[in-house]
Amino acid sequence: MSAPVNHPGLSFEISRQQADLDAHGRDENSSSIVHPAGVVFAESRDDVLAALRYARETGTPVIPWGAGTSADGQVVPRGDELALDVSQMDRVLSHSVEDMTVTVEPGVTRMQLDAHLRSAGVFFPVDPGADATLGGMASTNASGTTTIKYGGMRANVLSLELALVDGRVLRLGRPVRKTSSGYALKDLVVGSGGTLGVISELTLRVHPRPACVQGIRAFFPGVEAATRAAFDVMQSGVPLARLELVDELAIGAVSRYLDLRLPERPALFLELHSSTRAGLAAEVEVVVDLLGEAGVLDIEVATTAEELQQLWKSRHQIWYALIAQYPGRTYTSTDSAVPLSRVPELVEGARSLLAEHRLDAAVFGHVGDGNVHTCVAHTEDQAEDLALYRDALSRLALDLDGTCTGEHGIGTAKRPHLIAEHGEDVVELMRLVRRTFDPDGLMNPGKMFEDRRS
Amino acid sequence: MSAPVNHPGLSFEISRQQADLDAHGRDENSSSIVHPAGVVFAESRDDVLAALRYARETGTPVIPWGAGTSADGQVVPRGDELALDVSQMDRVLSHSVEDMTVTVEPGVTRMQLDAHLRSAGVFFPVDPGADATLGGMASTNASGTTTIKYGGMRANVLSLELALVDGRVLRLGRPVRKTSSGYALKDLVVGSGGTLGVISELTLRVHPRPACVQGIRAFFPGVEAATRAAFDVMQSGVPLARLELVDELAIGAVSRYLDLRLPERPALFLELHSSTRAGLAAEVEVVVDLLGEAGVLDIEVATTAEELQQLWKSRHQIWYALIAQYPGRTYTSTDSAVPLSRVPELVEGARSLLAEHRLDAAVFGHVGDGNVHTCVAHTEDQAEDLALYRDALSRLALDLDGTCTGEHGIGTAKRPHLIAEHGEDVVELMRLVRRTFDPDGLMNPGKMFEDRRS
């Protein structure tokens, strides 16, 4: 059932079809579905504005919706909201080779953008595992394996257009690499989880595609040795484009899944990008030497595109390996980040918490950024253990001077940890800032902060 | 005259000595002195809090003061303020080799920090020309020649402590490389020009000192050819640590000043950092080839520390060369940034505006970031021409899709351009955000925005 809206001047439709409500009733980690009140598919900024006008005139809360791949309740309705799906705003609007920028609508996905940019010899570096939208990625301040070299969303969104509930459309930031002009409101909107307004356009920074790439997979006797080796490589100043840690349980799972016979030991996955072959060779040599000194057990270097693809497959397929190893379960991914020196404690701590709560999981992460994920394969009656584990892990990350989320965002799951991490005063200030953008609290209420009205 | 403050619980002194008032009555670009009501030298966070308490209890506005090297009125009093000088809060508090972080008080200067870090094999990359304080640099979102590779202050301040006028001390951000935890208030305070609170501590990211460094100075027939060459090098993906453009007038001035007999042509200054000799050699070769293809007239490569120092001297001494060329004048530096492709238009536009207003100046900039400075040597009766030029230049940068300030900040000089750049709505939102930190508007009023109370 799709109801045309009869508001004066509004010409969009609110869908209440079962399939649309179902599709907008959960995120990647949800185990159940809660329908929103309706779904709007915006095809343009005008559609966004019409939906926002409807929202303010009827007092209906709005959940901005990209690809719905977020992990901690960011898009999960409580029931009274309009899901404002912008995935059909998917045009690449312009691309400047000389400025190394591209301007997109928010529903463009990273794979779509990658395909678009490929022939121009440039790429957009932020690569969350899922095929997320650029608007969603900006809203969670997403990052990924290449963030160690190229930065995450905040560094790569130069400017954006934000539609406010009150109907104004703001342009925040400028399409330049540097500015000290006023408060960094653009940086505030990046990572704001749909609580300030709807991003209706983004100008992104793109980077030259590296001419020469090599990958390295190295196995170590233990996690401590692997992270030690990772630090040594980072401190050498060799420019790393990727630096990933995968624990022996994840290696075991992926090895069985892909039939690779890998040593069941913690591994580092590294990638180096260079503009010259000679430079790359010299840098790989430095890395191989350092890994050797750090006690590496086994090491492979991937040079051809085929070898690189094989190597990274064993990193990227961990999620599916886990599903294969524990079929029929539910899979939940955690996300915390700590100062570099605390990574071993975080990894060991996560493993002992998993053992304590009798949960099966793989541990891996963007170790070059201190960002560790655990991917838990749990049964339905482990819901409580899972909740206790997630809570304890977030608190552990904070105890280690870290953050409760490196890249996924707060959503609903981590609201208590937001307060634990920053303190009541800072979170209160965040709420006040929110009110300057959205005085009536209609944008994604209950996400990031408890909704005080409910 | 130093008056001990008799407020209950406050034990600091407010100086009204002529020398202190003079020293806090101007910035780098000021041509006259306006005394503040008094000066407080804080030696600790407690001193800062005591001064802020005095400020709120007496309704006295506060100007946070670092080294006073800012350029657009950021620290210039109107007369009723307390200058809160934190330059004596100059301790390096801790340094973690493994985390690659350092925690400092706000009055530590960049040269002091550099000396401190040198023996540890790491460095802090942000290098404004002046020996500014880290607190001041954070407040202006300063950057410099190495920003193309390492980022500016926003990228390199991981967390900070902010003392609010109301007496609360907030810790914003965490000492981690990645976080998506709540709104990026840390990023908002970076670049806020002392209008939100007093930064009383900073945790910074440091970087491994490069093992191998080479510099290149290359002369071109014209600015257009030089910037074209700069883009070609950037698009090759060679990792540049510096990429500076200097126009022929500046080259002429510095050549005469240092007796170098340089060709009076626009030049690019480049620097490459690498962890391996072979990598560096290969990358320099790529750069030299590209510059050749772009029509370079003359090229030098600097390899030894001595050669590098000589090469960069001819970039860093431009300011003094200008003083020597036009002794007895006043010297004012402008600062705008545009998308990369618009740099030639900005440079040519600046030069024709300078000619139009009959002003003598050198043009140079961080061309890799699209950031161009002109340094004007003017007489006292050129004040009006200078003002017209500065205004026209800022408007030109905005017309070219750029920003009115790449790294110096808004201060008082660029308040109208803040509005021209972002629009009334966005600036109004900035004001509302300001109010959430400082409801009574006591922090550096009249800077960034017009003070509506006055």
Ligand SMILES: Cc1cc2nc3c(=O)[nH]c(=O)nc-3n(C[C@H](O)[C@H](O)[C@H](O)COP(=O)(O)OP(=O)(O)OC[C@H]3O[C@@H](n4cnc5c(N)ncnc54)[C@H](O)[C@@H]3O)c2cc1C
């Ligand atoms: C297998 C898997 C792997 C993942 N790996 C990573 C990873 O490595 N790194 C990482 O960062 N994340 C990762 N994620 C999480 C997820 O992909 C990211 O959070 C992503 O940024 C979400 O984008 P989306 O388009 O799906 O946004 P959604 O889930 O639709 O929305 C996310 C948030 O953004 C808001 N939002 C969406 N669009 C807009 C808009 N136009 N304007 C305003 N607000 C908007 C929503 O309201 C919500 O708060 C992973 C997820 C999965 C399933």
Ligand SMILES: Cc1cc2nc3c(=O)[nH]c(=O)nc-3n(C[C@H](O)[C@H](O)[C@H](O)COP(=O)(O)OP(=O)(O)OC[C@H]3O[C@@H](n4cnc5c(N)ncnc54)[C@H](O)[C@@H]3O)c2cc1C
């Ligand atoms: C020759 C020369 C070259 C320069 N080159 C560059 C350059 O390349 N790049 C660049 O970015 N800048 C440059 N500048 C400008 C200047 O050096 C920078 O703006 C610098 O960041 C100012 O630091 P400061 O310590 O002098 O701050 P101040 O001038 O003392 O203050 C600057 C602003 O910060 C605020 N502030 C200071 N300390 C605090 C604190 N602890 N808490 C809150 N607010 C505070 C002040 O209120 C003011 O608004 C140059 C200046 C000169 C004179």
